[in-house]
Amino acid sequence: MIAKPATKYQAMAPVALPDRQWPSRSITRAPRWLSTDLRDGNQALFEPMNGERKMKLFLELVRIGFKEIEVGFPAASQTDFDFVRRLINEDLIPEDVTLMVMTQSREDLIARTVEAVKGAPRAIVHLYNATAPAWRRMVFGMNVTQVMQLITHHVGYLKQLTDARPETQWTLQYSPETFSATELHVSLKACQAAIAAWNAGPGRPIIINLPTTVENATPNVFADQIEWMDRHLSPREHIVLSVHTHNDRGTGVAAAELAVMAGAQRVEGCLFGNGERCGNMDIVTMALNLYTQGVHPQLDFSNITAVARVAEECTGIPIHPRHPYAGDLVFTAFSGSHQDAIKKGFAAQDPNALWEVPYLPIDPADLGRTYDSVIRVNSQSGKGGIAFLLEREHGVVMPRRMQVEFSAVVQRHTDASETEMGATQLWELFQATYLRAPAAPAVVCHSHRLDEDGQGIELDVTVQGVRQTLRGQGNGPIAATVDALGLPLRVDHYEERATGSGANAQALAIVEAAMEGVNGATFGAGMSHNIVTASVQAIVSVANRLAHRLPHQAGAAAAHA
Numbered sequence: 152m153i154a155k156p157a158t159k160y161q162a163m164a165p166v167a168l169p170d171r172q173w174p175s176r177s178i179t180r181a182p183r184w185l186s187t188d189l190r191d192g193n194q195a196l197f198e199p200m201n202g203e204r205k206m207k208l209f210l211e212l213v214r215i216g217f218k219e220i221e222v223g224f225p226a227a228s229q230t231d232f233d234f235v236r237r238l239i240n241e242d243l244i245p246e247d248v249t250l251m252v253m254t255q256s257r258e259d260l261i262a263r264t265v266e267a268v269k270g271a272p273r274a275i276v277h278l279y280n281a282t283a284p285a286w287r288r289m290v291f292g293m294n295v296t297q298v299m300q301l302i303t304h305h306v307g308y309l310k311q312l313t314d315a316r317p318e319t320q321w322t323l324q325y326s327p328e329t330f331s332a333t334e335l336h337v338s339l340k341a342c343q344a345a346i347a348a349w350n351a352g353p354g355r356p357i358i359i360n361l362p363t364t365v366e367n368a369t370p371n372v373f374a375d376q377i378e379w380m381d382r383h384l385s386p387r388e389h390i391v392l393s394v395h396t397h398n399d400r401g402t403g404v405a406a407a408e409l410a411v412m413a414g415a416q417r418v419e420g421c422l423f424g425n426g427e428r429c430g431n432m433d434i435v436t437m438a439l440n441l442y443t444q445g446v447h448p449q450l451d452f453s454n455i456t457a458v459a460r461v462a463e464e465c466t467g468i469p470i471h472p473r474h475p476y477a478g479d480l481v482f483t484a485f486s487g488s489h490q491d492a493i494k495k496g497f498a499a500q501d502p503n504a505l506w507e508v509p510y511l512p513i514d515p516a517d518l519g520r521t522y523d524s525v526i527r528v529n530s531q532s533g534k535g536g537i538a539f540l541l542e543r544e545h546g547v548v549m550p551r552r553m554q555v556e557f558s559a560v561v562q563r564h565t566d567a568s569e570t571e572m573g574a575t576q577l578w579e580l581f582q583a584t585y586l587r588a589p590a591a592p593a594v595v596c597h598s599h600r601l602d603e604d605g606q607g608i609e610l611d612v613t614v615q616g617v618r619q620t621l622r623g624q625g626n627g628p629i630a631a632t633v634d635a636l637g638l639p640l641r642v643d644h645y646e647e648r649a650t651g652s653g654a655n656a657q658a659l660a661i662v663e664a665a666m667e668g669v670n671g672a673t674f675g676a677g678m679s680h681n682i683v684t685a686s687v688q689a690i691v692s693v694a695n696r697l698a699h700r701l702p703h704q705a706g707a708a709a710a711h712a
């Protein structure tokens with residue numbers, strides 16, 4: 152990098168538009184969308200799509216709800232030409248969908264393009280030429296007057312060819328390529344030349360499409376340019392004003408959104424922002440941004456993952472895991488405080504009220520994603536996410552202090568393994584921690600028999616390797632079991648809940664207890680189809696966990712003695 156970038160790069164001059172209106176407008180309805188996945192998106196691939204992949208993506212675009220689809224550059228490639236022919240010959244274009252085809256402003260290419268769409272009921276021919284000073288000077292070697300003549304001549308030629316084929320309803324789309332880098336009066340002149348040569352008006356539709364071919368300014372500058380054009384284009388009521396933004400500065404979506412506020416009626420882009428260099432405007436993101444503002448985009452992304460897989464398969468370009476709305480990780484919170492807030496938010500969310508779950512701008516269910524994938528657990532995670540996953544997946548509702556205790560267990564585990572844990576691994580760890588006997592258990596309970604009055608219990612146990620029968624009395628199975636074990640245990644909290652339902656239902660008993668000689672309380676758990684068995688196991692579990700924390704650990708047997 153150089154020390155003085157101003158000697159090499161220049162900021163875009165602001166537009167003189169002191170009474171600009173767009174900043175105080177908001178978007179209240181979806182624009183007309185055009186998908187250019189099969190044209191601009193296709194130009195950006197290592198390996199352009201073959202006919203089969205184009206067809207798969209075309210059908211998906213139709214299913215999503217696109218009504219205008221740019222299907223290719225038929226004069227440039229036989230694959231594109233054949234693809235367009237196939238769509239027409241095999242009658243694969245739904246009645247409410249219009250194809251668009253692109254061509255440079257050259258007679259041979261225009262003629263071949265018109266040939267490609269012969270017989271289509273409707274077609275948009277997209278004619279373009281670059282208008283910015285650098286292109287005029289370096290690429291075309293033309294002055295402004297010559298550029299205007301180029302436009303007038305080629306639009307006129309297209310009009311002549313299309314007038315000769317009245318069976319098709321023709322629309323001209325004219326793009327002054329590099330619009331955002333072109334002086335506004337030159338862009339306007341170019342567009343007016345196209346409008347005049349097409350004789351645009353009632354029955355002669357025209358789309359004026361203004362691109363940031365290379366995004367070269369902040370989105371507010373583009374919005375000003377669009378509002379300026381919106382005010383000056385004529386006859387405005389017969390023109391559909393469209394924008395086609397790119398993402399070189401990372402603000403392709405923002406530029407399109409502000410452009411709509413500034414008067415654009417139509418927006419071009421690609422799914423997931425595929426496209427030249429840093430991509431075209433990402434239609435999925437813009438559409439779902441609208442949705443989260445309460446405006447239906449009129450595109451169906453209710454199974455966003457399926458759309459993502461089709462796009463990846465057809466383009467060969469993977470979607471980033473943090474891609475807005477669609478990335479694998481966007482509904483995943485790793486940090487503890489986020490997990491905690493999300494868990495509480497889901498619990499508090501009224502399904503009929505406005506969405507306000509913290510940290511989630513959209514309900515994952517609206518995109519066909521599940522709540523279960525919302526939270527994953529790694530070493531940055533706190534108790535909220537762990538509790539959420541265990542409750543959702545396994546019906547385990549831990550008391551708050553147990554959540555704190557178990558999250559420390561999980562933390563040690565994830566720190567050591569340096570991996571994240573899913574619900575299955577968490578459940579494994581929960582079982583290993585609370586439900587299974589430790590490697591050297593102080594007490595193993597083989598069976599138990601509760602007296603009929605529920606106040607006396609007989610335990611068949613092994614204590615420190617010695618098998619024996621112990622008897623205890625109490626006002627219920629918990630107290631009777633503690634009494635039978637003869638340990639200095641103090642049960643502080645007990646709860647039991649059903650996990651699962653029907654024949655698979657099991658009781659999960661959780662106890663919090665302290666023991667003389669051991670610092671602090673801890674938790675134990677038992678799980679069984681039988682509620683008494685679950686309680687007895689929970690006491691044995693907590694006794695073993697406490698016994699392992701005795702200062703000179705001789706096990707529960709020592710305490711027992």
Ligand SMILES: CC(=O)SCCNC(=O)CCNC(=O)[C@H](O)C(C)(C)COP(=O)(O)OP(=O)(O)OC[C@H]1O[C@@H](n2cnc3c(N)ncnc32)[C@H](O)[C@@H]1OP(=O)(O)O
Binds near residue numbers: 194227228257280291
């Ligand atoms: C921003 C965009 O995405 S615009 C779309 C860009 N997409 C594509 O170009 C993909 C398909 N294009 C192609 O395959 C080729 O460019 C073709 C087949 C159309 C034409 O190929 P060629 O005839 O070999 O021309 P080439 O690709 O070198 O284009 C450069 C020539 O076209 C001229 N040209 C470029 N754009 C345009 C235009 N929009 N209108 C008229 N002429 C143009 C250039 O001035 C140059 O002319 P010159 O040879 O007289 O100097």
Ligand SMILES: CC(C)C(=O)C(=O)O
Binds near residue numbers: 191326397
């Ligand atoms: C709209 C056309 C010409 C385009 O792809 C662009 O300028 O980026």
